[in-house]
Amino acid sequence: MDHRPWLASYPAGVPHTLAPYPERSLYGLLEDSVRDFPDAPALAFWVPGAPLGKTLSYRELGQQVEQFSRVLVSLGVMRSDRVGLVLPNCPQFVIAYYAALRIGAVVVANNPLYTERELAHQLSDSGIEVCVVLDVLYPRVHSVREAVALREVIVAKVTDYMPFPVNLLAPLKMKREAAKHGEPWPPVPAGASVRWWADLMKRSYPEAPIADVDARKDLAGLIYTGGTTGFSKGAMLTHYNLVANAMQGTAWFEDMQEGRESIMCVIPFFHSYGMTVAMNVGIYKAAKLVLVPRFDLEATLKATAKEKPTMFPGVPRLYIAINEGKDTAKYDLKSIRVCLSGAAPLPAAVAERFEEITGARLVEGYGLTETSPITHANPIYGKRKAGSIGLPISDTDCRILDLDDWTKEVSGGRGELAISGPQVMQGYWNRPEETSAAIREDRDGRRWLLTGDVATMDDEGYFSIVDRKKDMIIVSGFNVYPTEVEGVLYRHPKVLKACVAGVPDARTGEAVKAYVVLREGESATPEEIIEFCGDERHGLTGYRVPKLVEFRDSLPETLVGKVLRRVLAEEERQRTAGSAGG
Template identity: 50%
Template sequence: MDSVKPWLRHYPVEVASTYEYPKHNVARLLIDSAHTYPEKPALHFMGKTLSYKEVLDAAYRFAGGLRELGINRGDRVAIMLPNCPTAVIAYFGTLMLGAVVVQTNPLYKERELAYQLADSGSTVIITLDLLYGRVANVQDKTNLKHVIVTSIKDYLPFPKNILYPLKLRKDGIKITIPYSETVRSYKELLQKSVPVSLCADVEPEQDIALLQYTGGTTGISKGVMLTHYNLVANAYQCKYWFYQTRTGEERFLGALPCFHVFGLTVLLNQSMLTAGMLILIPKFEVDEILATIARLKPTVFPGAPTMYIGLIHHPRAEAYELSSINVCISGSAPLPLEVQERFELLTGGRLIEGYGLTEASPVTHANPIWGYRKIGTIGTPLPDTEARVVDPDSGEEMPLGQIGELTIRGPQVMKGYWNRPEDTASTLREGWLYTGDMATMDEDGYFTIVDRKKDMIIAGGYNIYPREIEEVLFEHPAIQEAVAVGVPDSYRGETVKAFIVLKPGADLVERDLEEWCRKRLAAYKIPRQVEFRDSLPKTIVGKVLRRQLLEEEAERNDKGT
């Protein structure tokens, strides 16, 4: 077995290679912790704390309210909320009924929102009063029968709940909700609902708990069907990897959005499973994050590289007490070595790089937190997770160290794509998930992501992987962020273009950057074009939108600029 799975010999002794995972409704993660630790703090939101007993009672009430609206097992309920208590309560309340959660990004424009709601067949949506107008404008293009409206002030402590509407008025924001039989107030729904202890019996390996839409950064967004078993298994896999978890004691800094599958698993599901306190941050702002860490002393801080970059470059970061941070797992994008080293020096905690994708609930790989880690790799597969590097065309396994497509098999791998059998068949083959990511595996079973298959640049017949270039750019002392893409070139087919954000106060000219790269990269990999920018377009979790950069580039070329 060890020759097939060389990573097993590097597992910490506290982590087994295989486990039995519970087969039950995801809602039991909350229910079980609330029964064991009813008075423990479950959620903290902008100064207000809710106990496990209070969150469970509200979730039961929400489930009862949905049932009165005619929602049954298998029906889709969209949740369009930032990190706030209502988002957690609606999530578990929906699952208690056996209904399917459809996580919807609050930043979606009307076109994106209409597409997702129509594609999923959602009949109910819960959203913020601030976002209601957007929902109302697309409702006739969807199957929506009911809109439930909540507000940030619903869970603000006194006097913030009084001051919040005043601030909106001061900012010129006027909200008028036309409440009716089809537009309901969240607070009234809960008040009128009778809390009933219910948790629908489900077929965990077949019944869908979550329709999570892929970000659409590489094309049309698809609904990923994640079952109750997928989500529960991945929550437990993460818990076993974080084997020093102190049940009932951990504090999770919820800066990642829970409507994204990374935040959903490593924050929401993980904190409920371990009876931790989830500190909900509705919007990532560096000053607020530093103050929150110093004040509330979170122990676990999952994030994206851009979050850690923002913190280490804050001019007063060292003035804050950040030593409570014990464990951080970075995902969504490559983690530069400099960022990892500086963040660990700043906090004294461990920052490890991991890997996952929506189609795998999402976590599949991570470096050991307290064991043998390899900087620059995504680590090893989690327990019960198999991984191979294969030829993307033939499916044949590649030799050690050779680049191929990363494929994964495990209990966290999706059921398939919603209403897309052809896409499912091309992505799931003989039980293996073809990730679309190009990777290598070394002799110890540690994997390194080279790049997205679709992001590979072919210049003059050479295969060029953007991440290799970006690592060199990140090492430059003047560069804060960088991304490399392939742009059309009449001679070479494609050529490398780098988009760069400089550190505050730094200065760099293209000629000096070329000299830097020439000493570190083969000539054909050196960026032939460089564009300095104030910022890069990103998803909500900090993944650079390469497609948007390429679209902007194509538009400029069309205009002849």
């Protein structure tokens, strides 16, 4: 791979290769940290509204994981069985995750905010029989339990790992919150057919031996993806995939020190980004994981000031919230050294402001669930390029392919990004046709993932995502890439958030429409936004300038900050249908 142009752009401390990668269980990362740093802090748990968090050492975490692996075996969980998690970032997530891996089971983490329909699909599709759920999320699981044939439901509480007296006071506040939102309390009714985490963890069980896994073939996790365009599908990630990507990610953070780092874990672990960049990388390097179950600005600022995280992986909307926070200046955030932003494009102005506030280095990266997920990042201590996803990380090969013929490479232009490396998934769970469409083998037998993203590569090996193939807007036969237009919108001083999509147009087929959220206290007209985008200094040719502008209070987003264009498209469809009907 030495001929790849990006290798010449690597910082001196980042290796070109880490091969050969160890063929071992992902659980082994925790096992090593427990052995080498038993007294180092492993988990610091912070709950919004609580005055302080509770900390577990690596020795204690190892003991809890071993105990819960015995619990799972006692409930009939066997090697290759899928174990479901419906949990936010909390100690039980980390414990259950590594306990399942310890016995060779497969982790299936579920978005706690899924609708009943989405949750039922995922539980049923993966064949989960045993599920761990937070008590306040139980009603959603209960509603689908019979339909998806869940055999065992283990209910955890956030108070299980809260210090005294917060563990006694918190339920009173939670009860008031439930009443305010019209939610049932207690969320798990008396007599419900469930098992309680706290009770199970107190009992005695026979030993549960550590599974001997085939790292290249045995699955560690099914991570579901594609839910923004329909029913999600499970990316099959092996132990080898996830161990390799944890090592690749760690190598990019070239100054990480074992047993001395602290990672702010706001990005959800059920998402591949949070799972690898926050949890697995942290466990691999025996870092302290500062767990915040949901993003709350005050709780995040307090936890940062108290726990002194050195790393803060996140998404643009988290950094924007901190930048814009009225009380941010009251807290000491200077412990943060490095941040990797993913899941959505990072506006240069957002990065610059965050770095002013914290003194940290904030760079944009890129990945997909299908790649465990990290594939690209801007150098932490090298040349960063605004608007670029950076360089392929160690042992990651990339090609830019013709949009209509994957066998042809594009030189110097736009094409579909294809990725090969140790982090590329086995395929989609029970989806052989979709697997065949996404992963292709070249004449040398190398497996390439076709990402569906339109990209470019410059002469220094830096990649930029132009857009998703399916999000491309065609105006009078010309291609318009929404992210290019959004990049201009974000330069407008009054714009906080923006999204661009194509809407039907009788004359041009499609027209460019901008959905804009203004900064607090600002006002603007559609004409003002359109004129700004049309200014020749911004480089948008006429057909790429928005024709329509809609101001909104918010944009529909996933938990990790990706704008749900399908929701905006459905709103437009209903609006158009209503107008036609009227």
